[in-house]
Amino acid sequence: MPKSPEFPRTQRIGILVFKNFEPLDVWGFVEAFAIARFIATGYESPPPYPFEIVLISNEEKLAGSTAQPAPIASFHGPRVAPDIFRDDALKQPFDLLMIPGGQGVELLLGADEKAVKVLITWVKEMDKRVSLMTSVCTGAAILAKSGLLDGHPAATNHAAFGWVASFGPRVLWDNVSRWVDAGRYVTSAGVSAGTDMAFYLVSRLAGRAVAETAALGAEYDWHRDPSQPIFYPQQAVVPSKPVS
Amino acid sequence: MPKSPEFPRTQRIGILVFKNFEPLDVWGFVEAFAIARFIATGYESPPPYPFEIVLISNEEKLAGSTAQPAPIASFHGPRVAPDIFRDDALKQPFDLLMIPGGQGVELLLGADEKAVKVLITWVKEMDKRVSLMTSVCTGAAILAKSGLLDGHPAATNHAAFGWVASFGPRVLWDNVSRWVDAGRYVTSAGVSAGTDMAFYLVSRLAGRAVAETAALGAEYDWHRDPSQPIFYPQQAVVPSKPVS
Numbered sequence: 283m284p285k286s287p288e289f290p291r292t293q294r295i296g297i298l299v300f301k302n303f304e305p306l307d308v309w310g311f312v313e314a315f316a317i318a319r320f321i322a323t324g325y326e327s328p329p330p331y332p333f334e335i336v337l338i339s340n341e342e343k344l345a346g347s348t349a350q351p352a353p354i355a356s357f358h359g360p361r362v363a364p365d366i367f368r369d370d371a372l373k374q375p376f377d378l379l380m381i382p383g384g385q386g387v388e389l390l391l392g393a394d395e396k397a398v399k400v401l402i403t404w405v406k407e408m409d410k411r412v413s414l415m416t417s418v419c420t421g422a423a424i425l426a427k428s429g430l431l432d433g434h435p436a437a438t439n440h441a442a443f444g445w446v447a448s449f450g451p452r453v454l455w456d457n458v459s460r461w462v463d464a465g466r467y468v469t470s471a472g473v474s475a476g477t478d479m480a481f482y483l484v485s486r487l488a489g490r491a492v493a494e495t496a497a498l499g500a501e502y503d504w505h506r507d508p509s510q511p512i513f514y515p516q517q518a519v520v521p522s523k524p525v526s
Numbered sequence: 527m528p529k530s531p532e533f534p535r536t537q538r539i540g541i542l543v544f545k546n547f548e549p550l551d552v553w554g555f556v557e558a559f560a561i562a563r564f565i566a567t568g569y570e571s572p573p574p575y576p577f578e579i580v581l582i583s584n585e586e587k588l589a590g591s592t593a594q595p596a597p598i599a600s601f602h603g604p605r606v607a608p609d610i611f612r613d614d615a616l617k618q619p620f621d622l623l624m625i626p627g628g629q630g631v632e633l634l635l636g637a638d639e640k641a642v643k644v645l646i647t648w649v650k651e652m653d654k655r656v657s658l659m660t661s662v663c664t665g666a667a668i669l670a671k672s673g674l675l676d677g678h679p680a681a682t683n684h685a686a687f688g689w690v691a692s693f694g695p696r697v698l699w700d701n702v703s704r705w706v707d708a709g710r711y712v713t714s715a716g717v718s719a720g721t722d723m724a725f726y727l728v729s730r731l732a733g734r735a736v737a738e739t740a741a742l743g744a745e746y747d748w749h750r751d752p753s754q755p756i757f758y759p760q761q762a763v764v765p766s767k768p769v770s
Contacts, residue, residue, distance in 0.1 A: 297604075304560075304561075305556045305560055306553060306556075306721075308553070309549050309550060309553030309554070309556075309557075309604075310550060310553070310554070312549045312550075312600070312604050313548075313549045313550035313553075313717070315602075316548075316600065316601060316602040316604075317548075317717070319602050320601065320602065320629075333602075335602060335603050335604050336603075337604050353597075353607035356560065357560060357564065358559075358563050358577075358579060359560070359578065359579050359580075360553075360560075360579050360606065361581070361606065361607040361609070362604065362607060363597030363605040363606060363607040365605070385564075439745070440745065472743075472744065472745040473557070473561070473743070473744040473746065474557075474744050474746040474747070477550075498757060499685060499716075499717070500550060500717040500718050501704075501717050501719050501757060502550075503718070503747065503756050505747065512745065513742060513745060514745075
């Protein structure tokens with residue numbers, strides 16, 4: 283393996299967390315970037331590291347508050363401690379935003395009109411700031427609702443496909459691939475497909491050698507070919523008309 | 527698929543978390559039990575659920591304190607919010623304890639003698655209370671140091687094999703399998719091997735149908751055969767003498 287490259291700066295990976303997120307959607311993604319950082323720079327190396335991973339709380343920060351974001355519970359209990367509030371993420375540099383899926387997406391998009399508008403506005407603002415917008419699982423529903431995926435191919439959880447697709451009638455939904463790289467927008471199918479996509483994103487951002495060594499370090503059976511479905515239809519379906 | 531069974535009671539799954547735990551060691555395990563709970567009982571079902579997942583902080587609770595456990599940082603940043611202190615876990619019922627791996631294990635076992643003794647005493651106390659003691663990755667070093675694996679076959683992270691094995695010269699270390707079920711002690715190889723073991727433990731505790739449907743729901747390519755190595759030697763090595 284070639285010597286690890288020097289990383290000119292740390293790329294900041296933001297992950298949105300909200301009540302009832304799906305655990306592996308977030309943490310499979312975290313693992314890929316975390317172990318890549320270790321592989322690329324070792325335990326005790328000084329910065330710059332290739333990546334910094336930041337958990338962004340979906341909770342709104344109360345005006346003037348200096349409180350830290352409260353813990354956020356994943357679906358079925360175990361909680362994360364987010365690093366920053368959603369609003370503060372707009373004041374910091376990020377290179378990539380990831381929106382996970384889970385039962386919480388239904389709560390977010392089923393909220394009152396004002397709350398949905400605030401979320402969608404935030405997503406669009408982040409889109410102007412980052413180089414890569416990504417989603418895992420039903421997180422694609424939020425990107426679709428924001429209109430960002432219009433005209434682009436995209437993947438989402440197979441078991442919730444019709445529900446997610448209803449938020450983006452102009453999206454070129456792909457019900458076969460494990461993930462879809464549409465350049466600026468990269469979306470994965472359900473849950474563990476996001477881990478495969480994350481190692482792919484590591485290869486885009488830190489090189490294939492780092493991604494391969496990271497997957498080996500995690501003893502992870504990385505599915506490198508996104509066009510190969512593992513469980514679901516081998517045959518893509520073109521809707522006869524846009525999903526309404 | 528047969529109808530999901532009724533679960534007579536909720537089995538409590540405890541997971542120890544400590545500074546610099548490896549992210550996927552914990553959350554791949556969480557995902558298997560979390561999605562199994564959903565698969566078995568649905569979104570809105572009333573209890574009893576098959577599983578409750580509890581993150582146990584390795585921090586000591588100060589005498590008389592009513593404070594909640596502080597967030598614990600995984601290796602490279604993202605934090606969890608534990609549910610209870612280690613000491614309080616001894617006062618609650620648990621069915622299974624899982625000890626993850628990661629760089630933090632070196633810190634735990636490299637601490638001063640008193641701190642190591644307190645941890646090992648706690649592990650042995652938990653061993654008396656649960657039906658299953660499990661580890662992922664280098665977490666096996668803590669079970670080995672406690673003497674619990676003596677005379678039993680066990681797996682651990684392949685990249686750290688020699689280091690972990692040094693804590694248990696009487697353990698029947700297995701450097702081929704992805705995980706090893708020794709009845710009461712079930713241990714996995716590195717990082718993502720723990721997710722495969724977790725779906726297996728779901729099948730032991732909630733039945734194969736629940737585990738299979740949960741893996742499908744997570745679009746997870748479950749490696750069901752623990753005897754099949756994915757990356758590492760196809761040939762087991764018997765040390766010529768115990769590792770000292």
